[in-house]
Amino acid sequence: MSDQKILLILMPVFWPKMPPLGINYLKAFADSQGFSVQAWDLNNRFYNLASQDLKKEWLISCNTNLEENILKIVETTHPKEWRACLKAIADYDAVGFSVFKSNFKATQEVARRLKRLNPRVKILFGGPEIARRYFKADSKFNPPQKSPGFSPWDEWRCAFSAKGSEAPDFSPGNFTEFCDHVIVGEGERPFVEYLKKKTLPSLCAFQELPDLENLPYPRFDGLKQAVYPRPDAAALLFSRGCPRRCRFCSERLLYHSFRRRSVESLLDEIAFHKTRGVRYFVFHDSMFNADVKALNAFCDGVIKRFGSILWEAQIGVQRGMSLTLLKKIKKSGCYNLFIGLESGCDKTLKNMQKGFNKTEALSLFKNFKKADLNFGVSLIVGYPTETKEDFAESLGFILKNKDFIPKVEQINPFVPYDGTNVCVEKGAASYQEALGRMEVALKAFKEHGIRMTNAFVGNLIEKK
């Protein structure tokens, strides 16, 4: 048991529709180790207080303007609530923030204020934006060189400058002013180490649990599902990481190793959610079918224990996805799958290191149709090696096979992500050209009656 008061926070702006997994997984793990910590979803709390117009803005991804101003907006529209909230946070001994690109600005600002209100409070930063900044500085981290009087910020900067790269940009302000410990990647181990020792190195990177077999799942103590806009839905994780190494992918950078939970534990979690009125199960795995055998066992387990449940997930084109398995997936209640196709051109697929070709993709899509499974594909246009001819081939593949591709779920121009290793070749499409290709594709999809998910069209393009 810790004698410290510990709080985990998710600041706005973030997707507000379901309880977030990050802080709640950390809480569940800490609880299982005998510690008592609180998890506050301030994103949801202030989303619920927002006006209808602001709520609409909240749902727009990459809404840079909102991301930069959200704290000001919250303070202006709900000053009393915000002041009380800040005061309550400052009363904790340690506060861990879950940091995404979309809440980075607000998180930094709150952390800075907390340090002013209570200089003794320890502040921890973890989450995907921290991982991105780690890779931005250097994908191969050098052990910090310690000398007396070194601050964590110096250690951090020194480690990166030793590699000749820039220190991560935590501007404005000095990092040490407001953050004591930075956790890159999976948080459970370093967080519990902090609870046990009341300290940590200034930077902990990729200290992963050896396996997730019986990883305690979030119980959302006392939290009513009704406070979320989708009260009948819950997010779940079967696995963390991805065994594939697609060049452009930022997901594969979040965890070093691919691990998954036991089927039994996942089924128990589903049973637990059913008692809370949850009907829709949304898997947040990077690649839900990375372990095809486990997927098979999951479907068998669902059918045996519940008959069927309503579920959706993101999968890859993968060998072993037999028609028998697809029919089982359907029988277990799957209502939608999101497939990372990315291109219909073999050269581009190879350059992306996707691990399959278009013939394999098409054969899987045809079997989806036979199994009556609903799905959509995601596409990237203007990948750095994609020539005009490659783009035409990719688009042609979608149009020719529209009877087997029910929906384009997501389409975006290629955007490089820190830490990924995309090779830019001579003659590569510029971002402007990529945007142009997206317009051409959208027009063609419309003309050919191909369905699209509007919210995911160009959703990685920064809105100013």
Ligand code: B12
């Ligand atoms: C499902 C998902 C969505 C869903 C639902 C969002 C949701 N409610 O989570 C939807 C489709 C809506 C979505 C939308 C977007 N998403 Co999204 N999404 C995901 C995905 C696949 C899973 C999120 C999840 O539940 N993870 C599981 C939990 C357990 O992991 P976690 O939160 O990272 O927490 C762990 C660690 O990070 C760490 N940790 C986290 N916080 C803290 C705090 C402390 C103190 C410590 C010690 C540790 C720690 O420990 C936790 C447990 O191990 C992730 C990628 C991924 N595989 O995680 C992307 C991801 C979060 N999305 C991302 C992005 C960019 C977006 C979009 C902007 C665009 C898009 N099209 O994807 C929009 C933005 C929406 C919005 N307005 O906020 C990026 C964020 C990058 C960044 N630098 O912030 C990610 C990381 C994908 C990626 N690799 O680039 N997304």
Ligand code: SF4
């Ligand atoms: S299969 Fe998907 S999650 Fe895995 S590396 Fe490729 S793009 Fe990333």
